[in-house]
Amino acid sequence: MLADWLERSLDGSVSAPVQGDIPGGRFRVLGPGLLELTPTADETRTPAVVLSAGIHGNETAPIELLGASLARLEAGLLRLGSPVLVILGNLEAIRAGTRFVNTNLNRLFRRDLAEDGMEPDRARQLMEAVDTFYVRHPGRTRLHYDLHTAIRDSQYPRFAVEPFADAVTTPEQWQWLAGADIQAVLHQHDHSWTFSHYGKHYHGAQAFTLELGRALPFGANDLAPLAPMGQLLDALLEGREPASASPSRMAFFRVEHELFRHAEAFRLCFPDDTPNFTEFAPGTRLAEDAEAGPFTVGDTPLRVVFPNARVELGARAALLVTPVPDEET
Ligand SMILES: O=C(O)CCC(=O)N[C@@H](CCC(=O)O)C(=O)O
Numbered sequence: 001m002l003a004d005w006l007e008r009s010l011d012g013s014v015s016a017p018v019q020g021d022i023p024g025g026r027f028r029v030l031g032p033g034l035l036e037l038t039p040t041a042d043e044t045r046t047p048a049v050v051l052s053a054g055i056h057g058n059e060t061a062p063i064e065l066l067g068a069s070l071a072r073l074e075a076g077l078l079r080l081g082s083p084v085l086v087i088l089g090n091l092e093a094i095r096a097g098t099r100f101v102n103t104n105l106n107r108l109f110r111r112d113l114a115e116d117g118m119e120p121d122r123a124r125q126l127m128e129a130v131d132t133f134y135v136r137h138p139g140r141t142r143l144h145y146d147l148h149t150a151i152r153d154s155q156y157p158r159f160a161v162e163p164f165a166d167a168v169t170t171p172e173q174w175q176w177l178a179g180a181d182i183q184a185v186l187h188q189h190d191h192s193w194t195f196s197h198y199g200k201h202y203h204g205a206q207a208f209t210l211e212l213g214r215a216l217p218f219g220a221n222d223l224a225p226l227a228p229m230g231q232l233l234d235a236l237l238e239g240r241e242p243a244s245a246s247p248s249r250m251a252f253f254r255v256e257h258e259l260f261r262h263a264e265a266f267r268l269c270f271p272d273d274t275p276n277f278t279e280f281a282p283g284t285r286l287a288e289d290a291e292a293g294p295f296t297v298g299d300t301p302l303r304v305v306f307p308n309a310r311v312e313l314g315a316r317a318a319l320l321v322t323p324v325p326d327e328e329t
Pocket residue numbers: 056106148149150151152161163192194196209305306307308
């Protein structure tokens with residue numbers, strides 16, 4: 001049942017709540033793309049874990065990775081030790097193989113959200129599911145890993161985005177991420193209303209967006225470089241200590257500037273396939289916007305992450321980042 005839950009969620013064949021036993025506990029389908037795993041052992045030393053994938057519909061590797069961990073659980077190769085909420089985000093977009101259908105779901109995770117439509121409705125469902133899950137499991141550390149892949153290549157193919165919020169990331173998180181072969185970390189500089197920001201901002205969760213390579217269609221992903229991340233997911237399901245490594249293996253960056261698209265007439269002044277973290281020298285013109293004017297790199301070189309000139313008006317078109325000196329990481 002678990003092994004094909006992801007597929008069945010996508011073809012719409014999981015409708016009424018379904019539940020049953022799994023090694024170490026029980027599973028319950030809460031709704032479309034929402035699966036709760038509850039361990040029999042009631043030990044609050046293990047965290048309450050939210051694992052989400054498919055918030056962007058064309059980012060399939062994390063869905064395959066999660067599916068593999070669930071299959072191992074169902075086959076008895078793993079034994080459930082933590083409460084886990086597994087989320088498949090934008091089901092319609094996953095079916096269509098597109099980033100989103102009407103609007104980017106990953107900008108809508110705010111409690112005062114007023115918009116109507118499919119993605120806003122889905123954001124409300126997912127926020128409610130996360131709220132209910134954390135309330136149902138009090139006294140535990142809260143964790144949320146939101147799994148993504150990036151549109152383009154990257155100088156660091158696997159990297160974490162640390163959302164901006166009051167909660168402080170614990171040192172063990174950096175060790176776990178390094179142990180899962182995450183190569184870089186990007187500290188956000190401001191509230192971003194992404195799904196990982198939601199868990200951190202509203203629930204004090206240890207939360208990250210994890211970029212796990214490039215967005216490719218189902219079946220075209222090479223999961224080999226994600227094996228250490230798969231092992232981290234397995235450890236979280238089992239409620240055991242994940243492999244850890246020194247955070248000094250990772251490169252740390254912080255956002256210096258966020259480029260927004262204000263006008264229809266907007267362009268980025270570098271090729272579309274420029275890899276994430278490419279550095280631009282002082283004086284380089286990076287963007288032209290009919291309303292906001294040009295953007296040029298100042299005295300400090302800047303690296304570009306998530307450049308996308310085709311975003312909706314008012315949306316982020318790129319993050320411009322700088323390395324964090326070793327002593328500040
Ligand atoms: O490759 C890209 O340009 C986008 C990849 C992606 O979907 N990234 C996330 C990052 C979320 C965050 O800032 O935490 C997004 O843009 O939603």
